[in-house]
Amino acid sequence: CPRWEEEKMADGVKWKQLEHRGPYFAPLYEPLPDDVQFYYDGKPLKLSLATEEIATFYAKMLDHEYTTKEIFQNNFFNDWRKEMTPQEQKIIKHLDKCDFREIHKYFVDKNEARKALSKEEKQKLKEEADKIQEEYGYCILDGHREKIGNFKTEPPGLFRGRGDHPKMGMLKKRIMPEDVVINCSKDSKIPEPPAGHKWKEVRFDNTVTWLASWTENIQNSLKYIMLNPSSKLKGEKDWQKYEVARKLKDVVHKIRAQYQADWKSKEMKKRQRAVALYFIDKLALRAGNEKEEGETADTVGCCSLRVEHIKLHPKLDGQEHVVEFDFLGKDSIRYYNKVSVEKPVFKNLQLFMKNKDPGDDLFDRLTTVILNKHLQNLMNGLTAKVFRTYNASITLQEQLKALTNPEDNVAGKLLSYNRANRAVAILCNHQRSTPKTFEKSMQNLQSKIDAKKQQLEKAQQELKKAEDEFEDAKDAKAEANVQKKKKLLERLKEQLAKLNVQATDKEENKQIALGTSKLNYLDPRISIAWCKKFGVPIEKIYNKTQREKFAWAIDMTDEDFEF
Structure with a gap:
């Protein structure tokens, strides 16, 4: 039987067995090379390690609009000064006298170098990441090997926040094993903390589903390591x-x-x-x-x-x-x-x-x-949230009924699907700012459309020519040629229609975020039933990660499902 239909547990009990390796901690700070300097008031200044690390957080963000905001600058400078040595505090008194440009350039170059790595080198890095994923990214839950969602602690950095958050620019401190509460089952192999460290606490609480937790220092909110969305729980x-x-x-x-x-x-x-x-x-x-x-x-x-x-x-x-x-x-x-x-x-x-x-x-x-x-x-x-989920799902179902034309090709049906999803995103006010790459990708699409139109014109001329030749010759070879040119023309027309649909979709979508409602507010069974009913492959709606998250729905839904 599918695993979401296994025996139910006593009320409030979420698992009987939970075993894992604990969180994977962000790597320690690597000091800057000697030839990369920080300047204060025009003169190079060697910083202590802790101060230098925080300077790199700011330097990495120099080309970001955050570092132009006064509240961000003030919060950063305030928190940075707290971590400085007394000597550094005496010298560094004004942010506008600090020059981070050389450090910024170092990280930009490092990034470019990483992008330019050969295929083999990239593969090697991927294998290292996979090894960490294998070791830390899974747990044993009631006999099943389950994937963990976010098994790494967040690295230290500067808090960004959304909108004009009053705390933006403050220092997010490094999470240490001493900050972390571990949750697992009593009889399991309890995770080992990194050498020389100990956990804040080890708990055996089977009424919650988190594996580890800590309090972050900016909002004092609890952060959790949870199971991956594809897990049974x-x-x-x-x-x-x-x-x-x-x-x-x-x-x-x-x-x-x-x-x-x-x-x-x-x-x-x-x-x-x-x-x-x-x-x-x-x-x-x-x-x-x-x-x-x-x-x-x-x-x-x-x-x-x-x-x-x-x-x-x-x-x-x-x-x-x-x-x-x-x-x-x-x-x-x-x-x-x-x-x-x-x-x-x-x-x-x-x-x-x-x-x-x-x-x-x-x-x-x-x-x-x-x-x-x-x-x-x-x-x-x-709760109020149930109303949001209900209204979002019912809107999607009604819009799909109203907008889907069974005669359309797959591209046309997908446009209708996205329009129905857009109606929901607008209802829930899921906006985004127009992506930075929007203009460029729209131009690329337009050039593809223009090129396709030229191909189409050429194909029309060639068909006309083939038909004239058939009129003269009336033989089988000329007739086959006409059929061939007709097929090509049909194919090009279809491709052009598909590109035009893409352009419409992109334009209508530039300031709307579809993902939030798709993942959190829309019953996936509505979409899966729609796919089955209209012959649209599910992978056109949900990518691999989303299909794993909604495996429960894919398993149980046929085309007649009604929300």
Whole structure:
């Protein structure tokens, strides 16, 4: 039987046996060669090893826009000075007098040299990496050899953060064995720490699925080494996630009827909860947790929206009751949207905003805790995220039904698939900035299209010529030649159509990130059923890693699957 259908364990128990080698630690710092210098105020300055290492982090990023941002520069310089020797602190007082250019050039050259390695040398490096993967990248879980997701600790460096994160540029410290908690089974071979070191702690906790954990120093958040998405445990969890979202399908009408009734409730608390739930359902907003002031970027979700984040327009662009949203969501991604809402929602928002300052909470009687407790009462396992998963999956399924033309060739069907996926990404606000290489790759594609058009014209002329020759000769050889030229013309037409589809797809996709929803919000069974129904190879939708992640779905889905 497939391994996700093996015997179920007692509640809360995730495994009986877990054995692994522990994390693979980032390699130690290699000092710069003597002829690569750091300059301060125009003069070369030999740095102590710890100070030099941190200088290389900044030097490597010189051509990145991060190092032009003041907040990044200040945070870096602050943290760098803390690690300097007292003598260095006396000399190095201003970042703008520091010259990292020689160090930067050294790393650029090193990178180029690595790219220029011969095939054999690259193969040798790959074999070394594979050896580490073999040794550290697998664990034994209940008798199965399972792949580990990220078995290496993050190397030290400078924190980047997304958007305008207040902590960008701060020093991410090196993770040592003394920082790491190991989790494995009691009777297993407990991993050995690197020589001369010891683990922070060894645990035998079979109610969690992580293998090792540590606290990173910037946000004080816990980092984990987890199983690879293709593993049995992760596959089961993924499957359950979509099953919960499918359960919502049966009760969503009831939930909608209830929150619509609550818009008229006598209790302000209920009204706010009902409007927030409407946003989460209709716009797939995230719930938005409370956060420590000043600790993190100022990002919000539905429950933490402030008055300044929305504008109300009784009429706008020919629509009534329009709410204009403008705020920074998760990872500092801007959410900007103008939505026509139901009249009672609009009236309630006017009420919620009355006598409030721009910085006041829109839903002042609501927290994510209150909201999620309410959702849990409506349906077991229901959270705001389940709404996102449900609405994303249902949108994909409906869009695929509406957009797919069974007569199209595979390229045409894939364009329809990507358009359906785009509808979901737009709903979930999964944006990206236009890739740096976009213009260039678009030009390359255009030249391919132009070349193909010329080939097509030439083929049309040759067909005409062949037909004329057949008119004159009327023999079998001339007839075969006409058929040959016709086939070539058909093939070229098909190739041109395919290139045009690619160009359309690329253009429509330049500012939308399809991957996030494809991996996290869309039930893979919808896509697999669509592939089987319309004769599209699954590998056109999911690459090898994704097919491993969704092996559970590929195993169990036929073309009639309905979300």
